[in-house]
Amino acid sequence: MASELSVIILAAGKGTRMRSGLPKVLHPLGDWPLIRHVLAVATRLDAARVVVVLAPGMEDVASEVRRSAPHAHIAIQDPPLGTGHAVMAARQWLVPRGTVLVLYGDTPLITEATAAALLDQCRARDAAVAVLGMEPPDRTGYGRLRMQGDELWEIVEERHADGDLKSSAPCNAGITAFAGELLAELLDALPLRPEKQEYYLTDTVALAHARGWRCTATVGPWEDGLGINSQRQLADAERVFQDRVRERLLAAGVIMPAPETVFFSADTSIASGAVIEPNVVFGLGVNIAAGARIRAFSHLEGATVETGAVVGPFARLRPGAELASNVRIGNFVEVKSAVMRSGAKANHLAYIGDAEVGENANIGAGTITCNYDGAAKHKTMIGPDAFIGSNTALVAPVSIGSGAIIGAGSTITRDVPDEALAVARSRQQVLEGRAKSLRARRIPKSASRPVEPVAGGRPRSLTGSSE
Ligand code: UD1
Ligand code: MG
Numbered sequence: 001m002a003s004e005l006s007v008i009i010l011a012a013g014k015g016t017r018m019r020s021g022l023p024k025v026l027h028p029l030g031d032w033p034l035i036r037h038v039l040a041v042a043t044r045l046d047a048a049r050v051v052v053v054l055a056p057g058m059e060d061v062a063s064e065v066r067r068s069a070p071h072a073h074i075a076i077q078d079p080p081l082g083t084g085h086a087v088m089a090a091r092q093w094l095v096p097r098g099t100v101l102v103l104y105g106d107t108p109l110i111t112e113a114t115a116a117a118l119l120d121q122c123r124a125r126d127a128a129v130a131v132l133g134m135e136p137p138d139r140t141g142y143g144r145l146r147m148q149g150d151e152l153w154e155i156v157e158e159r160h161a162d163g164d165l166k167s168s169a170p171c172n173a174g175i176t177a178f179a180g181e182l183l184a185e186l187l188d189a190l191p192l193r194p195e196k197q198e199y200y201l202t203d204t205v206a207l208a209h210a211r212g213w214r215c216t217a218t219v220g221p222w223e224d225g226l227g228i229n230s231q232r233q234l235a236d237a238e239r240v241f242q243d244r245v246r247e248r249l250l251a252a253g254v255i256m257p258a259p260e261t262v263f264f265s266a267d268t269s270i271a272s273g274a275v276i277e278p279n280v281v282f283g284l285g286v287n288i289a290a291g292a293r294i295r296a297f298s299h300l301e302g303a304t305v306e307t308g309a310v311v312g313p314f315a316r317l318r319p320g321a322e323l324a325s326n327v328r329i330g331n332f333v334e335v336k337s338a339v340m341r342s343g344a345k346a347n348h349l350a351y352i353g354d355a356e357v358g359e360n361a362n363i364g365a366g367t368i369t370c371n372y373d374g375a376a377k378h379k380t381m382i383g384p385d386a387f388i389g390s391n392t393a394l395v396a397p398v399s400i401g402s403g404a405i406i407g408a409g410s411t412i413t414r415d416v417p418d419e420a421l422a423v424a425r426s427r428q429q430v431l432e433g434r435a436k437s438l439r440a441r442r443i444p445k446s447a448s449r450p451v452e453p454v455a456g457g458r459p460r461s462l463t464g465s466s467e
Contacts, residue, residue, distance in 0.1 A: 004098030005049075005119070006180065007042040008090045009072075011035055011105030012055040012080040017229045023061050025105035027234055030241045030266035031284050034228065035061065037108035037266065039069040044112045045119075048098065049073065051090040052105070055080045082198025083174075084190045091187070099123060100178040102201065106228045107174055109240055114224045115175065121218050122177035128186070128213035129205050130177040131155065133170035136222040141229065142171035143202050145217050152215040155202035159195075170217065172202060173225025182213060241266075277313070285319065303335075324359075337377075338369075341384070353377075358384030358402060366391035383418065 015024025025035035035052070042050045050072040052065050056079075065072050077089040087102060094100055099119055103110060114132065122130035131152055133145050144161045146154040146169060155172050156165060178186070186204040193200055205215050223240045226233065245268070246259040253272030256262060261278045268282040271290040280294050283301030288294065292305045295312035302319025305311060308326040315329045320337030323329065327340045330347035338355040346352055346363035354371040357363065361382050369380040370393050380394045383402030388394070393411040400406065404416045407423030416422040 004095055004180075005045060005047045005101060006094040006098055007045065007047040007050045007101045007103060008087055008094075009035065009038050009042065009050070009052045009103045009105050010083055010086045011061060012053050012058070012077045012086055012089075013106065014055070014080075015106070015229070018231060018234070020231070023058060024228070025061055026064060027228070029108050029234070029237055030245070030264060032266040033064050033068075034108040035064060035105045036068045038103050038105055038110065039065065039072065041110055041112050041115060042072075042103065043069060045101070045115060047101070048095050049093050051075050051093045053077050053086040053089050082193070082196065083201035084187065084199030084203060087183075087201055088187050088190075088199070091184070094180060094183075097181045100180045100183055102174075102176045102178070104174045104227065107225060108228070109226050109237055109244075110173075110175055110224045114220045117220070118175065118177050118218055121216055122179065125214060125216050126179075127177075127216045128179050128182045128208040128211075129215040131205065131215070131217045132173040132175040132225055133217040133219040134173045134222040134225040135219060136171055136226065139166075139171050142173075142227070144169040145172055147217060150216060152205055152217045153209050154206045157200065157202065170219050171222075171225070173220065173222075174227060175225065176201065176204075178204070182208070185211075280312075286317075352380075354396065355380040355382065357382045358386060360384060361386040361388070363388045364390035364392065364408065368393050370395045 011025045013024060018024050018027065026033045029037060050069060052072050053075045054061055056076055062074050065074060073093045075089045075093065077086050080086065099122060101115060101119060118130055118132050131145065141158060143155045143157045144165045145152055146156060146165060158166065186207050189207050190199045190203055208215050226237050226240065228234050228237055242263060245264040246262065249270055250256060250259060254270050255275045258278035262276055263281045265282055265284045267284055268286050270276065270288040273290040274288045275293040277294060277296040279297045281299045285302040286300045287304045289305060289307040291307035293310045295310065298312035298315045300317040303317035303321040305323045306325045309323045311317065311329045312331065314331040316334040318334065318336035321335040322339045324340060324342040326343045328345040328347055329335060332349045333346045334351050336353040338352045338357065340357045341359040343360040344357045348365040350363050350365065350367045351369060352363065353369050354377050355369050361384060367388050371377050371380065378396035380396045381399040382388065383400055383404065385403045386400045387405045389406050389408030389410065391409045392406050395411065395413045398412055399415045401416055401418035401420060403419045405421045406412060406416065407425065410422060410424040412422060412424055
């Protein structure tokens with residue numbers, strides 16, 4: 001019964017093996033901090049209580065816990081004296097007599113299904129302790145499960161495991177379910193291990209076994225138990241995480257010819273029938289509708305893309321980019337905090353920030369919304385069917401009316417009414433015959449280019465061509 005479940009998440013370890021200065025459980029996996037993944041599993045299991053165990057001074061982690069799971073309790077383990085001691089610190093918040101599930105903040109790939117299966121086994125077999133076992137490709141650092149049939153007798157930490165146990169027994173994923181009414185007695189009996197001056201949670205198994213209480217283990221997918229103690233293991237976990245998202249999206253009908261080149265965040269949402277071309281990166285907060293196409297080498301974050309819209313190749317959508325149906329965002333276009341209404345286009349080389357672009361408006365290559373004056377951001381409004389000529393600077397705040405046309409190369413500083421034509425650029429000079437005289441003055445190629453002195457300045461090329 002879900003209401004009787006308490007989940008304890010152990011996260012008081014310093015994570016010194018990560019060597020990064022960042023608390024271990026705040027390292028990112030699919031752009032979420034590790035601990036947020038574990039909190040999400042606890043929430044989906046519908047736990048009556050969630051308790052996160054932290055060490056003193058872990059304020060950043062506490063803030064993250066409050067942000068992603070406001071209902072969770074925070075227990076402070078002061079000082080941290082091992083995994084068994086951490087569970088003792090959480091004791092006061094547990095539902096009396098319910099089932100207790102211990103998850104690890106550094107084991108973020110645990111799925112709801114695997115945790116639920118472990119809980120079922122604990123309850124169905126009337127076990128005092130049920131442990132998640134695994135057979136990972138790299139067994140280094142994990143405790144080993146000493147089994148007798150399907151009964152678990154003992155967990156032996158790697159440094160104490162003898163040859164056979166070390167090489168062939170399943171590894172301890174750490175994730176453990178307890179019959180709550182027996183847990184207190186086991187915790188009270190835990191010995192202080194002299195080699196590390198710690199209380200090991202794993203010792204509860206031998207204690208329960210000695211009392212004649214049943215202990216069991218289920219071997220689950222090793223990825224679920226992948227413990228992160230180093231940057232190497234974090235990168236391994238990221239690979240597993242990305243593969244899982246790819247498989248889930250493909251199974252749901254997202255069209256993705258090279259899934260191994262596409263990267264997702266934990267909250268990426270892509271509807272079936274959307275097309276994702278190779279080498280696309282999704283940051284947090286992206287929603288892609290069915291029938292949208294994200295072309296190769298695009299980077300999206302905090303963006304919504306509606307059906308029929310095409311983004312990229314080589315486009316960047318930043319937070320607040322909202323593309324309505326049939327919008328076109330082409331190569332080297334950046335969109336930030338901007339709404340592009342249905343059918344609007346910016347096909348090449350543009351920056352659209354803090355803007356609203358009306359239906360079917362066309363933004364020419366090289367157009368920039370100059371949204372920042374060095375102190376504040378300002379808005380650009382572009383009406384439906386407006387045509388913004390290439391290389392236009394729209395100096396915000398500014399508004400372009402519906403159906404208005406802006407001549408290429410304009411710097412627009414004042415509002416342009418509906419249906420008006422605005423041109424704001426210096427007039428072209430044409431000096432008849434001047435090319436010929438200029439050429440006559442030309443010095444042989446080995447010497448310097450024709451120059452004209454500029455008052456008080458450096459000589460300037462007349463033609464301005466490049467070589
Ligand atoms: C532990 C297990 C090992 C298992 C492995 C799985 C013990 C003694 N060993 O080893 O059998 O195979 O996990 O990954 O339990 N923590 C606290 N307070 C503490 C110490 C640790 O909250 O005082 C937390 C850590 O933040 C971490 C988790 O408990 O989230 C595990 O601690 P860690 O030091 O990583 O244990 P392992 O050496 O990996
Ligand atoms: Mg660990």
